[in-house]
Amino acid sequence: MMTQSVTLGTAETSVSEIAAIAYGAEVLLEASALDGMLNVHEKIRQAIADNKVIYGLTTGVGDLVTQRLSPEQISDVQLNMLKSHACGIGPVLAQHEVRAMMAVMIKSLLQGFSGVSPSLVQTMAEMLNKGVVPWSPAKGSVGYLIATAHIGLSVFGYGKSYYLGELLPAREALERAGIAVRIPGPREGHALVSGTYEITALGCLAAGSLSALVPVADAAGGMSLEVLKGNIRGYDARLHALRPHKGQQETARILRCLLSDSEILDKYRDFRVQDALSLRCIPQIHGAVRDVLSYCQKILTTEVNSVTDNPVFMIEDGELNVLPGGNGHGAPVALCLDALTIAIAQLSTGSQARSDRLTNSHLSGLPAFLVADGGANSGMMIPPYAAAALAGENRALAAPASVHTVSTCAGQEDHISMGVTAARNAIDAVENAIDIVAIEILCATQAVEFHRPLRASAGTELVLARVRQRVAFRQSDTEMYPDMLAVRELIKQGDIYQALKPIIFPTAVNGESA
Incomplete structure (x- = not known):
């Protein structure tokens, strides 16, 4: 309907x-x-x-x-x-x-x-x-x-x-x-x-999916830092003012909102002077993704509102004027979508690195593979493998499609954009990234429980509550794939993002612009 x-x-x-x-x-x-x-x-x-x-x-x-x-x-x-x-x-x-x-x-x-x-x-x-x-x-x-x-x-x-x-x-x-x-x-x-209708349409879908995913990826990364007893001083606004990329500053702001009111972070404030890059540099990585996404959305908006036909017909002084040209060449959109897929690969590899760290007891200080009764149970051992496979695939998809031009149509169309391939790569990559982030959230929500009775941050508790509506705390091995799918659906359907919006954009809740 x-x-x-x-x-x-x-x-x-x-x-x-x-x-x-x-x-x-x-x-x-x-x-x-x-x-x-x-x-x-x-x-x-x-x-x-x-x-x-x-x-x-x-x-x-x-x-x-x-x-x-x-x-x-x-x-x-x-x-x-x-x-x-x-x-x-x-x-x-x-x-x-x-x-x-x-x-x-x-x-x-x-x-x-x-x-x-x-x-x-x-x-x-x-x-x-x-x-x-x-x-x-x-x-x-x-x-x-x-x-x-x-x-x-x-x-x-x-x-x-x-x-x-x-x-x-x-x-x-x-x-x-x-x-x-x-x-x-x-x-x-x-x-x-x-016209460039195929490229543009698929690009709009890829950009829309990534736009909805990035705030959830912020939350996943923030949860990982929190349960790993991380140092939030790397998200300080004064630090990011010294390198004022718009996306970086916005990501740091969101992380500060999400990680507020955490008893875990308060207790371990001085536990570690400096964290691994996948934790410390979430503002820089996700911020760069945001900046590329913003650029891509600008290009796509221009293309949606353009005429990419050939020829085009204008009426001037009451007469029809025919203009043959090349507005149907997909280079502007193909290039930005190649960049978008590279950005998705960056987000994917950061999330995958954190999932691996969460399940590695030598680095996390948490039970091996996030299950109390190890040995008899594998716990969260294998989901990060799946994330590694998908992150590897996204690195392959990030190879630019637009450089692979060839001559077609008996030499009449001797430089083509390969823009549909670029768009297809972006769509496939963002779908992989949703699963990768879902795996990080699945691991991070499991890890939170080992910090009880300490209260987690506002963002983490909200995500945990949403996940627990569909996925129980794992005390022993059961089929893993239904839980992975359940968290994916929470992301894909927008449940997690909608739950986080009042924290991420507090002024918007009061009727003001975010």
């Missing part, structure tokens, strides 16, 4: 609004944007009647740019373009990923520079709102062309689509939803495949 709506038009659309549509928000269309589309579309039809040469409309595409098309061929060519470009391979895109792509496509077309009919975006919005989601494989795109071609096929009743979760022939899915099946108009194949 849809719990909110998002209006798409010429006003700025946020990364979070694209994510909201991906996960089910209703799509509304701005009337003035539809009017602007109609104005340009009518000029396009006139240009066709006047037999003007327009790339991708009255000519072929790519290396077929020199081939001229008659007005009678245009509709068939637009459909053929989708059929020939729908070359996806590999695993299937998740439905929320396809919905995000459709949202980005609609947003771009609504700017009124692509020449398509308003009825095209109205059909796509109707599909989103009535539960019709095109089917597409996830792989095969060098930055554009693939998933959007599969989406385009479904819009016109070809290919396959889900209707309320059931996979059907696309025409049947549209008919069941009561959506009229359209014939492609001018540019309505080409415009759907020539």
Whole structure:
């Protein structure tokens, strides 16, 4: 059931609004944007009647740019373009990923520079709102062309689509939803495949997931420091004022809030002069992650609100002006997503190092593998292994995808972005990072119990209470994977973050800006 709506038009659309549509928000269309589309579309039809040469409309595409098309061929060519470009391979895109792509496509077309009919975006919005989601494989795109071609096929009743979760022939899915099946108009194949929609949509989802994870990773790191009798003076505001990176200062502030009112930290205030880097440098590591995330969100916001079609159509002095160009090249987003995946790898390796430290009695001073009856029980021995495997995978995913450009299309498209690979890497990495942080929280909450009756900090007690609703203190070995999954779900569903928000952003609770 849809719990909110998002209006798409010429006003700025946020990364979070694209994510909201991906996960089910209703799509509304701005009337003035539809009017602007109609104005340009009518000029396009006139240009066709006047037999003007327009790339991708009255000519072929790519290396077929020199081939001229008659007005009678245009509709068939637009459909053929989708059929020939729908070359996806590999695993299937998740439905929320396809919905995000459709949202980005609609947003771009609504700017009124692509020449398509308003009825095209109205059909796509109707599909989103009535539960019709095109089917597409996830792989095969060098930055554009693939998933959007599969989406385009479904819009016109070809290919396959889900209707309320059931996979059907696309025409049947549209008919069941009561959506009229359209014939492609001018540019309505080409415009759907020539932008950075795939990269941008997947990037929005990756950035949104990481944004929700970072505060939870702060809490996990703070818990680890606390149960390891750490030194919180490394989080002092005066120290971070001397190196005033915004993300670093914000992370230190959050840690100070989370670790307030701790009897454990008070008791062990002078236990250790200086901690290991994975504990001492959480503000520096997570802060750098925050700064890269902020940069990436800025790039993604610009891209969501851009026109990445080619060519674009403008009306100047009442005349149609056609501008061919390269706005469809995915370099800006590909580069920032490569950086985002590197940042995720940094967060992952820090968390994994702390999980290993928590279970190492030689370093922690806690029972070996966080179980009182060791020897007979392995306790938390193996979850940090899983974290190590995922952190290793994230290091591999952090190898930049955008440097692997090759020549395609008979040399016409001889520098491609590999942006979809960059986006896919970021999505996979953040999913791994959620599991890595979940393992740290599972270990840290187990460790807290060995400090009783001392009270832990405000943040730690809140996280512990949430975890204990689903995961019991481990006194002997039982199946481990259900507990790991339970903590993952607490993170993924936002339970832990929502519980921590009043501590992290105390002024926001009182109705002020955080």
